[in-house]
Amino acid sequence: MLQRLSTVSALALACAVVVSPATAEAFCGFYVSGGDAKLYNNATLVVLMRDGTRTVLSMQNNYQGPPENFAMVVPVPVVLQKDDVKTLPREIFDRVDRLAAPRLVEYWEQDPCAPDVFMVPGAPTKKMASTGKGGGGGAPADYGVTIEAQFTVGEYEVVILSAKDSNGLDGWLRDNKYTIPEGAEPVLRPYVQQGMKFFVAKVDVSKVSFGKDGQAMLSPLRFHYDSESFNLPVRLGLLNSSGVQDLLVHVLASERYEVANYPNAFVPTNLEVKESARAEFGKFYVALLDAVMRQQPGAVVTEYAWQANNCDPCPETPLQLEELVTLGADVLPSYAGRVKSADGSASWQVPGEFVLTRLHARYGKEALGEDLVFRAAKAIVGGREVGQAGKLEKGAQPGGTNTFQGRYIIRHPWTGPVTCKEPIRGRWGGPWPDWKGGGGAKPQAAQGLAFAERGANLGMYVAQDMPELQVVAADEVPTPKQEETKVEAKTEAKVEAKSESKTAETVTNSGAGCGCAAGETDATGGLAGLLGLVWLGRRRRR
Structure with missing residues (x-):
């Protein structure tokens, strides 16, 4: 994600991060324009599923640009066939993002003289292989490029390429009328040396509708493959980086995941914030995230790790079985035979066996030199309305079941009369019947962070000092x-x-x-x- 759109001449990023229609740059591949067209990529979300050696990658791409054909290029470890690639409904990505996004909650102190009742605030109440001159344009022998497969899925005309050397692949793309920038060959080189294939999904613009603002909403793509390593290729996406980008990755697996080749950090949680944070939640949150990343440069921040079948509080309903199937559970070895029984009924126990992890990185052209490599990690808890000795969990702690989230709280102390001798304070719940303020009981999810204003004074939003981030609570942000x-x-x-x-x-x-x-x-x-x-x-x- 970027604070503003970046113009990409010839090579733009292909797997961008954040989820809402207002997100920006991409990371796992790149766009190759079909001429001298300039392309804009302003919204992509990636969801990864992992089971054994099977990886399912789903990605959503929004872009702005002229209606010329172009291609998306992503390195993959194996030759993909038509049955490995699907298009998905766009709504599924917003569901995943809202469920895992940092959330703002509001609680109201209940009548101190009411009977003592236990309350839990926010509780959820076939092959088509060809070689040499196959199909979509010949591969000259001196380039060492082979078309391993080709097929059409939705508006995408897919070609799977292999290459003997990166200079040959660079030359093949140029010879086939794709304008790519200088400096592409060295970045392609390590993927070619590793024996990676190249997923080239050319878009037939005649099958795509463009909005008045020039934005085309492409069908999201999903493909799967088997590989011992679990990683995400990001280096290609840095070729045309014009500034700092946000990378947002969601992983669905039987356990929590973190990165193995970069530092890991956790977003501070259970912070009490002022009412000014309600109207500027995105602005507040990016200020908090930036503070964490200044303290731990280069870290990938865990923002969410929770069982996929529940949440507390819930800005979105938990994931259902059919949604997990849409994202790839139907091709995962441990689940493919269980997601649907012989009589057509579903196995609804499956969602509870998945953990949804959300990882957030922020990087520039020089800051991310390696692809992200993921590894399984132990369960963590944090960000719940529970704690020890009256103190809430302020960060990630080891736990038996993953229940960690970025949660930020506006509290409204009791303002009514206190008529009893022994009032019980600190019981929090939903709004008072006569509440006429600007808040509500439903959690607010932090979305559209790509264009949230950065550089805000974090101290203006928090209700307590944060010495670990050198933040001092200050006066309210003035109107x-x-x-x-x-x-x-x-x-x-x-x-x-x-x-x-x-x-x-x-x-x-x-x-x-x-x-x-x-x-x-x-x-x-x-x-x-x-x-x-x-x-x-x-x-x-x-």
Whole structure:
């Protein structure tokens, strides 16, 4: 994800991250334009399923650009056939993202004099192989490129390529009228040396509808393969990186996953935040994420690890069996024979056997030199409305079952009368019957982070200091009207101070005073000027 769209001339990224329609850059492959067209990639979500040596990769791509044909290129470890590739409904990706996204919850303190009732806030109440000159354009012998398979799926015309060397692959793409940037060959080289194949999914634009804004919503793609290694190719996506990108990966497997070749970190959770965070939740969250990544440069941050069949609190209903089948459970060795019985009924126990892990990385062109390699990790807990000795879990801790989430809380203390002798405080639940504030009981998911404003003062949102991130809780973020009032007040104070200074100067010159008023006036004027700069600085950051 980027803060703004990046124009990619010839080679754009193919597997972008974040999920909502307002997300940006990609990572696991690249787009190869069918001419000199400029392409924009502004929304892709990736979901990985893993079982034994089987990997299922599902990805969603949104892009903006002229209606020319182009191709998406992704390195894969084996030759894929038509039965290995499917198109998916777009809605499934938003479901996964909302379920695993960091969430904002609001709780209201219940009547301290009401009977003591145990409450759990937010509880969920065939082969087509050819070689040499096959099908979609010949592969000259001197290029050493072979078309291993070719087929059509939806609007995609797929070709699977193998290559003897990266120079040959580079030349083949150029000879077949694909404009690729300088510097592609060295990045292709390690994939060719590893014997990787290249999934080239050319889009027939005549089968795609473009919106008024020029954005085409392509059908998401899913394909699966077997490989001992579990990784995600990201280096190709860095060729045209024009800035910092966000990489968001969701993994569905029988256990939690983390990266093996980069540092791992966990997002702080169970933070009490001010009401200003409600209207600017995305802005608050990216400020928090950036603070974590400044403290642990290069880390991949775990934001969610929870059983796929439940959540607490739930911004979205848990995943259902048919959705897991859509994402690839039907081709996983341990589940393929169980997701549907002989009589057509489903095995609904399957969702509870999956853990949904969400990993978030943020990187630039020079910062991510290796593909992401994943490994299984132990279960963690954190971010629940439970704790020990009245203290909530503030971070990831070892646990028997994965129940970790990024959760941020606005609390509304009881404001009604307290009529009993022994009030019980600290019982939290849903809104009061007469609540007329701006909040609601449903959790708010942090989506569309690609374009969330960055650089906010994190201290303006949190209700307590965070010494581990060197964050001090500050005053509420001022509204424009408040800023205007403050500036006016300070201007009036400065004018008044100058008037007093003039009076003091007159008194001093007349010999009737000690002369210290002038010094005090300088200090007052300097302080007013400093405060004015502070407020102006805050305005610029808004």
